[in-house]
Amino acid sequence: MNALTQLTKPWSAMSYGFLDASAKREIRRKMLKAIAVPGCQMPYASREVPMARGWGTGGLQVTLTLVNPKSVVKVIDQGADDSVNAASIRKFVSRVSGAGETWDTREATIIQSRHRIPEEVMGEDQILVLQVPNPEPLRPVEPNMSIAREMHADADYGRLWLVLYEQLVRSGRIMQGASYPALVNGRHVMTPSPIPRWDVPKLNMAKHLTFLSAGREKRIYAVPPYTKVEPLVFSDVPYQVEDHAKLTCHRSGVEGFFMNEIPQDNGGSLFEVSDSNFGIKAIQQSEGEAVEIGNTWYENGEMK
Known part of the structure; x- marks a missing residue:
């Protein structure tokens, strides 16, 4: 029989990885x-x-x-x-x-x-x-979470389609961003x-x-x-991402990727690639450093 002390771990201030x-x-x-x-x-x-x-x-x-x-x-x-x-x-x-x-x-x-x-x-x-x-x-169309759970169980997503349709009718395009x-x-x-x-x-x-x-x-x-992950879209209205194909990062020079817009005092804007480390590696590569950039999801603003 092992003694109880042999079956337990020494006391520590917290569990590994913080969570018990x-x-x-x-x-x-x-x-x-x-x-x-x-x-x-x-x-x-x-x-x-x-x-x-x-x-x-x-x-x-x-x-x-x-x-x-x-x-x-x-x-x-x-x-x-x-x-x-x-x-x-x-x-x-x-x-x-x-x-x-x-x-x-x-x-x-x-x-x-x-x-x-x-x-x-x-x-x-x-x-x-x-x-x-x-x-x-479903929260924007059904604030009652109990009913929302029932809608998920029934695969009842008609109200979400209606929201997208209303955006399309009122604005000419689907306005849903993030x-x-x-x-x-x-x-x-x-x-x-x-x-x-x-x-x-x-x-x-x-x-x-x-x-x-x-x-x-x-x-x-x-x-x-x-x-499969398929954005909700109508058959005659294709899914569109942000149009950043022609934008160029003012720091790294990369273009065709998702950019952050930086307003300037003169009323104009500069753009900077949102993935900061991707931009850093592009700068290092342009300066002759041996840095490898992996394959990207996008090329010239289009999904590969």
Whole structure:
């Protein structure tokens, strides 16, 4: 018989990866269910983490559940690796797990993001974790969440189609920008977090696994690798992304990628590529450094 002391671990100030073992077990179960039913929201007991609700607590909990000492973590906030939020989360994850840190999309095994998907194509050995403020695509048309759950169960998305039709009739085009509703695996409609329309096609038949987590709303859903993700569109009105094909980054010189507009004092605007590390690597490459840029989803503003 082993003594009780031999069956227990030495006391430590906190569990590995900050979250306790019970929290991780529950989140892992819900992540597996989310993979099994793509696009379907799974409720979970969102734990407290050392940051305010609404600042990425859902994504952080998923990352802390997935991370291990061999992981390499990249965190971006609207495309930037050096924002306060991104840097704080990246350093926290590294400190509590011993995982490596990186800005390079190609080096990362886990990429946690707010509002963007990197421009470089991700592979089968990578996981994308998207922070989600509002996971319910039906909320604008049905504020009662109990009824919204019934509508998901019945695949009743007529009201969403009506909203898109009204935009088309009133404005001549669909005005929905970020969080464009998309049908996953031909069954559940999801909101793909506040990523722009530009990024939604990147989820379709992607090689990587994507988790979307809302800590404040206590919901997790997923897009497994090689799964269809189809934006809701009418047969005679094709899906259109932002028209950035002719825009050029004033810093890196790259063109045909998603840009941030920077208003100038003279009333004009400059443009800067939203994926900051992609722009940095383009600058380094132009200066003769041996930097490799991976394949990109887009070329000259068109999806490859």
